[in-house]
Amino acid sequence: MATAxxxxxxxxxxxxxxVLTGSAAxxxxxxxxxxxxxxxxxxxxxxxxxxxxxxLVFLVACLACTPAKILFGVAWPIRIRKTLGLLAFSxxxxxxxxxxxxxxxxxxxxxLNDVVKRPFIAVGFTALVLLVPLAxxxxxxxxxxxxxxxxxxxxxxxxxxxxxxxxxxRMRVKADAREPxxxxxxxxxxxxxxxxxxxxxxxxxxxxxSALAES
Amino acid sequence: MxxxxxxxxxGEITEDAVYQRRREFMRRAGLFVATSAAWGTGLVAxxxxxxxxxxxxxxxxxxxxxxxxxxxxxxxxxxxxTPYESITTYNNYYELGVSKSAPARSxxxxxxxxxTVSVEGEVAKPQTLDIDTILGWFGLEERVYxxxxxxxxxxxxxxxxxxxxxxxxxxxxxxRAKYVEVxxxxxxxxxxxxxxxxxxxxxxxxxxxxxxxxxxxxMAVGLYGRPLPGQNGAPLRLVVPWKYGFKGGKxxxxxxxxxxxxxxxxxxxxxxxxxxxxxxNPLVDHPRWxxxxxxxxxxxxxxxxxxxxxxxxxxxxxxxxxxxxRYF
Numbered sequence: 001m002a003t004a005x006x007x008x009x010x011x012x013x014x015x016x017x018x019v020l021t022g023s024a025a026x027x028x029x030x031x032x033x034x035x036x037x038x039x040x041x042x043x044x045x046x047x048x049x050x051x052x053x054x055x056l057v058f059l060v061a062c063l064a065c066t067p068a069k070i071l072f073g074v075a076w077p078i079r080i081r082k083t084l085g086l087l088a089f090s091x092x093x094x095x096x097x098x099x100x101x102x103x104x105x106x107x108x109x110x111x112l113n114d115v116v117k118r119p120f121i122a123v124g125f126t127a128l129v130l131l132v133p134l135a136x137x138x139x140x141x142x143x144x145x146x147x148x149x150x151x152x153x154x155x156x157x158x159x160x161x162x163x164x165x166x167x168x169x170r171m172r173v174k175a176d177a178r179e180p181x182x183x184x185x186x187x188x189x190x191x192x193x194x195x196x197x198x199x200x201x202x203x204x205x206x207x208x209x210s211a212l213a214e215s
Numbered sequence: 216m217x218x219x220x221x222x223x224x225x226g227e228i229t230e231d232a233v234y235q236r237r238r239e240f241m242r243r244a245g246l247f248v249a250t251s252a253a254w255g256t257g258l259v260a261x262x263x264x265x266x267x268x269x270x271x272x273x274x275x276x277x278x279x280x281x282x283x284x285x286x287x288x289x290x291x292x293x294x295x296x297t298p299y300e301s302i303t304t305y306n307n308y309y310e311l312g313v314s315k316s317a318p319a320r321s322x323x324x325x326x327x328x329x330x331t332v333s334v335e336g337e338v339a340k341p342q343t344l345d346i347d348t349i350l351g352w353f354g355l356e357e358r359v360y361x362x363x364x365x366x367x368x369x370x371x372x373x374x375x376x377x378x379x380x381x382x383x384x385x386x387x388x389x390x391r392a393k394y395v396e397v398x399x400x401x402x403x404x405x406x407x408x409x410x411x412x413x414x415x416x417x418x419x420x421x422x423x424x425x426x427x428x429x430x431x432x433x434m435a436v437g438l439y440g441r442p443l444p445g446q447n448g449a450p451l452r453l454v455v456p457w458k459y460g461f462k463g464g465k466x467x468x469x470x471x472x473x474x475x476x477x478x479x480x481x482x483x484x485x486x487x488x489x490x491x492x493x494x495x496n497p498l499v500d501h502p503r504w505x506x507x508x509x510x511x512x513x514x515x516x517x518x519x520x521x522x523x524x525x526x527x528x529x530x531x532x533x534x535x536x537x538x539x540x541r542y543f
Contacts, residue, residue, distance in 0.1 A: 014243045018250035025255030026263050040316060041297075041305030041512050042368055054262040105516050110508070120503040171503050174366070175484065176313040176413045 019080050023087050026054055044103050051095040056165050058088035060186055063162055067193040082138055089135040092128050120171040127164035130157050162187045291359040297370035299439045301512050308446055309414055310406035322446030324405050330450050337472040339387035346450050353377035358433055360456035363495045363524045369509045374454055375437030380428040388472050396421040396477035397453050398469040414480055420464035421477030431456055431529050457523040457530045459493045490543040495524035499543045
């Protein structure tokens, strides 16, 4: 008389903790390398580059969740979308803090001048600023308060953020722009999936939308 | 009927529900570990490489020194020199890879003997010279120069070599020689970065004749009393300490004297970002970043960038009357 095991928690309860644990790895490695002098001759530049790239990776992973559902019908990525978005935001904040506090030595005048006058810094800073309202409205309460339609419209900003982040990466590079262009191409492809799905519009898309609202 | 000896008593059998929960727990624990490990590894692979890779150790000092310090030069700074390891593992040499650590990893691909330098253009006698012939002409002197990269980092480097002006005088320029052009070796076998067209190869740099004849302009063949490693531009490279580092052409195989201003590589690729003159100037920013400050490698706090990289009293007169915002 086999009885089905009683489940005390949702079957995917391990997913978010697993993503968070895995996400700690690059930070642990970076801290270890920084503490033991293994970041090369220019450790500040190396740490800045790695944190910036990491923020972009989190952002692109976050953007890939909905297209994964549209293309392959898998629902579980939606469960980690918020976590990935908040990881992207936190990492971008660390990247910016490292630039302000360590790289520029808290010379706020220079930082302000950079943000206003240097397109490279200005683009990255704009991306970070645009992430703030998204992080602030990441809670269920905020979603309810705003209403799903308005919340969703606001969170479309994430595509602008990703494009700005990709351009920021491109502008940092002197000549070899292959890597930033790969990232920009991925962002464009993910955006394209959303646009095409939006145009197809019909019942299936509406069903997907309502499924999104539930998650 | 006797119970079979090998079957446990009914009370000792694990309850099915508990057994199933344990299985479920193990399954989830497995998924947790596998997912976090895969995700963590992927993140490290995507973001954790580049400069962090441990470079090959620097080449050992040869038992019999190939280079002798004939004269300790007068151009020595009181600022501490950047460690040999930093100079040889953190630099740009796109022909050996576009990251800062790549040149050190493949610098030993460069075969620096035999090596010839072709002398062309406005000279009394165009000829091909063996590197050892050139080295035989001059006593080597040490010059401890600041090196300011256009990317806003800097070093202090004890070069070994001879003044460029001394070499040019021996080559007997004609009266039409207004510029000097130096060209880097073109050989994707030794310089694998040339397989990628990130820049038009070979790399070309150049100076105005009066700049080249300035006593500060230098041809380096060594570093810290050792022969120049491949990644730093062996066996012969240009060092122009008052200009951004990219003016220093590496692994030179051709010296051409010309009447027209040479078409130099970075200036050709992005004329709005990299000028022909490329004098270090804190007041003229790169379009994408500020040139007002720099990070000296090994230091945390940025320092102010000096006009002409601190060599204004030796070279500023070369540019009197020139609009330095236009001729940047």
